Amino acid sequence: MANLTNLCLHEARDGLIKKSFSTRDLIIDHIDAMESSRNLNAFITETPELALKSADLSDKNFANQNNRPLEGIPLGIKDMFCTKDVLTTASSKMLSSFIPPYESTVTDNLWKKGAILLGKLNNDEFAMGSSNETSFFGPVINPWKKNDSTESLVPGGSSGGSAASVAAGVGVGSLGTDTGGSIRQPAAFTGTVGLKPTYGRCSRWGIIAFASSLDQAGPITRNVKDNAILLKNMCSHDSKDTTSSSKEIPDFESSVGKSIKGLKVGIPSEFIQDGMSEDIIEMWTKGKEWLKAAGAEIIDISLPNTKYALPCYYIIAPAEASSNLSRYDGVRFGHSVNSNDINEMYEKTRSEGFGDEVKRRIMIGTYVLSSGYYDAYYLKAQKVRSLISLDYSQAFNKVDVLLTPSTPNSAFNLNEKCDDPLSMYLNDVFTVPVNLAGLPAISIPSSKDKNGLPLGLQLIGKPFDEETLYSFANVIEESSNFKSLDNKWWLKDE
């Protein structure tokens, strides 16, 4: 039998239903792949025993025809989701031994639908980063390499482990979280499909908070259809999260393949950046042509406040983070340093427990909320945020979706931007406005740059209109003919 990790989510689902193979077969192949892919450092915690136990239950369910919608589907979960009795670290020393006694709503939904946990995926510490290099557990390595190069590349971040594992065929899909692009940017860097749903589509309960007004869970998969399947099964209205929506959850899968004829695509001129590479511009142009060929109308539009999005984001997100991370004080759980003095206990616990990037953001956040600076920074940023939202709602009076590149560049070298936080932050320039406006957006692998590295196009949708995104994403997927990774260089010699 061929290696079952070559199957995507819906192929695995169909194969299990047709009993072409057992869940146990599928899980064993994925566990093998997980273990032989350790070079990528995508997983912080592997849960093979748990996965095999679940596989046996799934096989029993198939035998009794009690199989659930995601029965037997192996998934990796970003280490920002609390998983009951399974180590959950946020990739931080602070939580390096934290075992939650509860399960996040989103993962709980998936397990109830029959999905199986393979392990917990590496990410930037507390989801703060764009390269997965801020993890206490070390960087994740991108399975992609430049043509004729052995240099290690970053997978993007913060959901680097989630994107790299799916690109490498370990798990048919994964969950990430996206606060400023943390799903879409790594998806673009790894040739995978990543969706950030509308704010409120997925419950945030049990997800370790970074910036509460921006955080949203979403799926990373190898194709658009898989993505729609996973989203359908992870979202729900949750009374434990006041910001979760009670809107009806459509069957996203049925939007995949739907015609986009007559629908309107907006091209925001402000997303054309100085110094943007030829490859990106070319991909964007091709994207427009594909959509036009499928019957959509292309319209130039303006989002005038786009240039303020990044500074606005880097005020609001750290502000919320500085407060959300106050609970890591060494008193009740997590890393703790004893001291006879209470302030010293806090100082030592927090300076040892947090890495540089987290500290940087806590300090920025504390500063912008401080008395005397609040009005100039935080309050002004909130006003700018409203203007950015307004840009989008006005644009969506004219168009159905927006098409932009996902990132201004392809994956960069490990350590290339580590010491330059500003250039690192610039990686989120196309993704951040979407979080500020609370909109859904998807990154679809669309092209490769001159070095053979994947590039992604981003589609941005109206609030709670992920369906239209999936219809458009499917057109891009079919038109681009993107070839996924074939050289599994990282596999250990058996």
Add this chain to the structure above:
Amino acid sequence: MNNLLKGSTGDWEIVIGIEIHAQIISESKLFSGSSTIFGSEHNTQVSFVDAGMPGMLPVINSICVEQAVKTGLGLNAKINNFSIFDRKNYFYPDLPQGYQISQFDQPIVGEGKVLIDLEGNIEKEVRIERLHLEQDAGKSLHDQHPSYSFVDLNRSGVALMEIVSMPDMSSAEEAQAYVKKIRNIMKYLRTCDGNMDEGSLRADINVSVRKPGDDLGTRCEIKNVNSIKFIGQAIEYEAKRQIKIIEDGELIKQQTRLFDPKKGQTRSMRSKEEAHDYRYFPDPDLLPLTFTDEFVENIRKTLPELPDIRRRRFVDDFNLSPYDASILVSERETADYFEIASEGVNSKLVCNWIVGELFSFLNKVNKTIDQSPITPQNLGKLINLIDDGTITGRIAKDIFEIMTESGDDPISIVDSNNMRQVSDEGEIEKIIDSIIELNPDQVKALEDKPNLMGWFVGQVMKETQGRANPQKVNDILNSKLLK
């Protein structure tokens, strides 16, 4: 105005504003389903939310919102249909999230006013600036271990209302009357039990002094004062301290101070420079709190009669003096007791008995009126027995004694102890005749000393164990001896 304090440089005026922290009566906490029962084992009323675990989110408890609105209505205040929860950030081991969820510039209740009742039947209006909802913190325990402090999170997340007054009070007495009035209104509304011993109600008192007519002086805030008596002591001490500093030619430093009940003094806790920067910002985990006018109107319909209105009714319907009425309504339980006891009974007498006999008994045994062994129904019966002449006033006091012990029905006490008043003139005459017959010397002496009549009354009462109708005794004695 007589509230001025004398200093060496003349008269001083005290300016007082008060923040009351009142624990809301609710079964569960403000943002979690944990129970709020007081006195449970340490850390047994704690959910993952209350403990600030990663990924936990607050969900507003609608009962607490109703209670805050109800209290706002009771304070004649503006109810804000749109309000915001903010985070107040600071580090302390008993604050698990590292922030307290509170309301900063958009509270649930806006400006209102209350009338406070002062001695001499004087009323004064105190303006309320706002009322907002917030979470309580946990409790640090420093006395459990020689070198460690412990934290009890049972109280963490319990709903509080912070009620902020305008600086409208100018004496310890007014401040005390204000806190009593707010407490009383909340007890009438059943939104806070007002129990200061258990910490359900605490006051932060802002005190400053100035020469009459001057601008406001620099204030000091006395934190967490937890009894009416201490409020008075703290203000008097603090005002004198400030006056002395100014009169010695120095400046008041803005400070947060603590009241030490043992010494009767306030002492500095932290100065303005050491004050926290709480970095308030809207809590992104919670949507703005909104409700309709209809929601407010439905709560308004459930409002009970409040003390000011009840007092007016007691004056009008029961013919009580305003003074008596205000004593009765100053505790909801007392007013309730009065209304039950005075059903079909002489209400003026009921009032006198409650304020006199009952209060002094309850004081003596340190009980509240709802713990009284004498039910209001039985007190009413006792007063009816006096009113209709069944027993004498003197006997009534004996029966009251018995009732405080046994809680028995006064009618059965009267019957089983043969305590009915003797009003039969023939019977009284017989007793008087025999006393006259046996005491010829006294009868003779009465001719020179009319005061001796009292001795004869005493003898009759002795014969009848105090049961003889005093009026009749006097009448018959007069007719027989003062010819």
